[in-house]
Amino acid sequence: MNGFNRSRLVIAGVTCFAFITLTLVFFALLGKPPFEMLAKLAIFAVGDAYSISQTLAKTTPILLCALAAAVPGRLGLISVGAEGQLYAGAIAGTAAVLAAPALPGILLVPFMLMSAALGGAAYGYVPGLLRARLNINETIITLVLNYVSVLLVNALVFGPWKDPDSQGWPATISFPQGAILPALPGTRIHLGLLLAVALAIGLHLFFTKSRMAPKIQILAGNRKVGEMFGLNFGFWVIALMALGGAIAGIAGIAEVSAIQGRLQPTISLGYGLTGFLVAWLSRHQPLIILPVALLVGGVVAGSDALQLYAKVPAASAVILQGLLFATALAVPGIMKNMRFGLER
Amino acid sequence: MNVELFVTLAPWAIATLRSATPLIFATLGETLTQRVGVINLGIEGEMLVGACVGFAVGVATGNPWFGLLAGSAAGGTLSLLHAALVLGAKANQIGSGLAVWMIALGTTSYFGRALVGQQVTPLPSLGSPATDGVPFLGVFFSQMTMGVPLAIAAVVFASWWLAHTRPGLRWRAVGESAIVSAENGIRPNLVRLQAIVVGGLLAGFGGAILSVDYTQTWAQEMTKGRGLIAVGLVIVARWRPALVLPIGIVFGLAEVATLRVQSLGSIISPHLLATAPYLAVVVILIVSHAFARRGSSMPADLKSVFA
Numbered sequence: 001m002n003g004f005n006r007s008r009l010v011i012a013g014v015t016c017f018a019f020i021t022l023t024l025v026f027f028a029l030l031g032k033p034p035f036e037m038l039a040k041l042a043i044f045a046v047g048d049a050y051s052i053s054q055t056l057a058k059t060t061p062i063l064l065c066a067l068a069a070a071v072p073g074r075l076g077l078i079s080v081g082a083e084g085q086l087y088a089g090a091i092a093g094t095a096a097v098l099a100a101p102a103l104p105g106i107l108l109v110p111f112m113l114m115s116a117a118l119g120g121a122a123y124g125y126v127p128g129l130l131r132a133r134l135n136i137n138e139t140i141i142t143l144v145l146n147y148v149s150v151l152l153v154n155a156l157v158f159g160p161w162k163d164p165d166s167q168g169w170p171a172t173i174s175f176p177q178g179a180i181l182p183a184l185p186g187t188r189i190h191l192g193l194l195l196a197v198a199l200a201i202g203l204h205l206f207f208t209k210s211r212m213a214p215k216i217q218i219l220a221g222n223r224k225v226g227e228m229f230g231l232n233f234g235f236w237v238i239a240l241m242a243l244g245g246a247i248a249g250i251a252g253i254a255e256v257s258a259i260q261g262r263l264q265p266t267i268s269l270g271y272g273l274t275g276f277l278v279a280w281l282s283r284h285q286p287l288i289i290l291p292v293a294l295l296v297g298g299v300v301a302g303s304d305a306l307q308l309y310a311k312v313p314a315a316s317a318v319i320l321q322g323l324l325f326a327t328a329l330a331v332p333g334i335m336k337n338m339r340f341g342l343e344r
Numbered sequence: 345m346n347v348e349l350f351v352t353l354a355p356w357a358i359a360t361l362r363s364a365t366p367l368i369f370a371t372l373g374e375t376l377t378q379r380v381g382v383i384n385l386g387i388e389g390e391m392l393v394g395a396c397v398g399f400a401v402g403v404a405t406g407n408p409w410f411g412l413l414a415g416s417a418a419g420g421t422l423s424l425l426h427a428a429l430v431l432g433a434k435a436n437q438i439g440s441g442l443a444v445w446m447i448a449l450g451t452t453s454y455f456g457r458a459l460v461g462q463q464v465t466p467l468p469s470l471g472s473p474a475t476d477g478v479p480f481l482g483v484f485f486s487q488m489t490m491g492v493p494l495a496i497a498a499v500v501f502a503s504w505w506l507a508h509t510r511p512g513l514r515w516r517a518v519g520e521s522a523i524v525s526a527e528n529g530i531r532p533n534l535v536r537l538q539a540i541v542v543g544g545l546l547a548g549f550g551g552a553i554l555s556v557d558y559t560q561t562w563a564q565e566m567t568k569g570r571g572l573i574a575v576g577l578v579i580v581a582r583w584r585p586a587l588v589l590p591i592g593i594v595f596g597l598a599e600v601a602t603l604r605v606q607s608l609g610s611i612i613s614p615h616l617l618a619t620a621p622y623l624a625v626v627v628i629l630i631v632s633h634a635f636a637r638r639g640s641s642m643p644a645d646l647k648s649v650f651a
Contacts, residue, residue: 078438130626134633139385139438140576141626147569148619155615273446280439315454322446326429329440333433 015331044305045298057188059297063196064251065275066289071244073284076220081142082248083272085120087149089249092119094263097179105178120249121242128241132234171264181258192254204286354483361492364596366554368495370574371588373546380539381519381645385441386426388571389448390419391551396452398552399562402464411556419548427540459562503586519643576625580632582641
């Protein structure tokens with residue numbers, strides 16, 4: 001066990017080193033001084049109170065989307081649907097607000113969050129059901145459905161939900177005060193972050209300590225063995241896909257309510273895919289997801305600021321994430337090959 | 345049938361074929377890749393890179409053919425990353441495909457900014473004085489470019505090649521069992537590398553057809569999931585290259601129908617109509633899984649990566 005953990009740590013260390021090297025190369029290719037850029041990136045991520053607030057604001061949806069991918073991931077499912085579930089949650093949550101805008105915040109916020117979770121859950125339920133009943137690959141269905149809910153948000157804000165006073169700008173009315181998630185004064189750190197951290201801890205307990213934990217573990221390891229023990233694979237596929245969807249749905253309404261203040265076409269800047277990457281890097285372990293999401297949130301927020309400061313392209317964050325993903329996939333295999341070569 | 349009907353049908357038929365062409369190339373490429381037991385979600389990125397580089401080269405040289413070749417080469421080059429991760433580092437195939445996609449998404453949106461609003465020379469029409477006067481055929485040829493016949497030829501050639509040649513047999517053998525193939529003197533990793541690159545070349549070509557010949561513009565993330573749809577359609581085509589053609593055409597028809605409904609001034613939101621291809625692939629997958637005997641035609645080695 002000890003040696004096992006140590007080799008994991010070595011892999012993580014080499015991955016970080018390789019990624020930082022690639023990042024330096026990337027900046028050099030852009031014609032920017034690489035070390036200065038890296039230092040600026042770190043400063044823009046955590047350098048002062050404002051940067052930290054920005055980092056935590058980016059961390060929140062990434063953390064929730066990572067948990068959304070990790071939950072079905074515990075069963076060995078590869079769900080890349082957090083982006084679509086996020087938009088579905090935003091729709092359902094906004095519907096709740098538009099239905100009862102006059103409710104006091106103490107009622108409206110829970111109603112809005114529940115509705116968003118249900119919307120996201122429904123959006124996760126569909127690929128779950130298709131996987132459980134017809135054995136249709138969940139990766140493809142979740143990827144394709146991502147495009148649908150984004151278009152649905154567009155259809156709504158350009159159509160029936162458009163604020164008549166917005167003069168052509170596609171968006172709903174501004175959310176009433178009672179529908180805005182409470183935030184720390186003067187920052188963008190809102191209730192969503194607290195919820196996300198609580199969810200991470202809760203999920204950790206659920207997947208390690210609860211009565212269900214061993215069942216899920218057995219089914220993930222070997223479906224046939226699990227079914228011999230009378231466990232229902234299909235039930236867990238649907239349940240975990242829906243639960244993951246619910247979590248992503250909360251990410252959606254949190255962005256709409258706390259960050260944007262109304263529903264408009266672009267809610268997420270690829271948080272679903274980023275969250276998937278974080279969940280993958282953390283091997284679907286909620287307590288590891290917490291720091292990794294913070295780290296990636298810092299990179300995203302930092303490169304946002306870097307874009308303004310150093311005219312680094314807006315696409316940098318996506319390219320860096322892709323490089324991080326590729327590095328994390330390559331390093332374990334390359335190290336194994338090298339070790340194998342030495343032993344031979 | 346009367347001439348008038350033909351005259352209305354001709355633009356529909358040609359629009360369908362032209363909108364299906366990029367998808368046919370990508371789906372064919374993914375089919376060949378999956379036949380050797382490798383799934384590549386990165387073809388979404390390879391299409392995107394093909395569309396971007398193809399458009400850029402088309403604009404720079406003024407020759408659409410150079411654009412198509414460059415786009416294809418770009419897709420093939422990017423597919424080497426998937427090959428390196430999957431074959432070299434034995435990385436998870438789904439994860440690797442997504443990484444390739446992310447890198448392509450980022451780099452094309454960066455380099456593509458300069459291409460927005462540029463004009464490209466499209467492929468020449470196939471119409472000639474000989475066909476111009478003929479009803480149906482006249483319209484048909486005057487609106488058609490070489491993309492369509494090339495797609496059909498590629499499908500026909502790939503089905504024949506896979507079924508009737510020695511290398512085709514090797515590819516099929518590796519897809520069924522890399523271990524048994526290796527015991528029989530085939531180098532599975534070499535075959536898989538070839539198939540991944542061929543898939544990348546075809547996806548890149550499809551992407552370039554999309555930007556250079558079909559839309560004739562560049563827009564960020566313009567493939568809009570066509571590569572992902574292609575991965576789904578491979579299952580529907582039961583991993584048979586020949587079936588890629590009819591399935592691609594059904595999709596082209598759906599897209600054209602959507603565009604026509606829109607242009608008729610329909611009250612349905614264009615955004616709602618745009619969901620049609622994505623919902624269509626979900627429905628087609630459901631139908632195909634519900635009625636076909638599952639897994640019987642799936643390459644056996646693919647089952648380990650892809651339930």
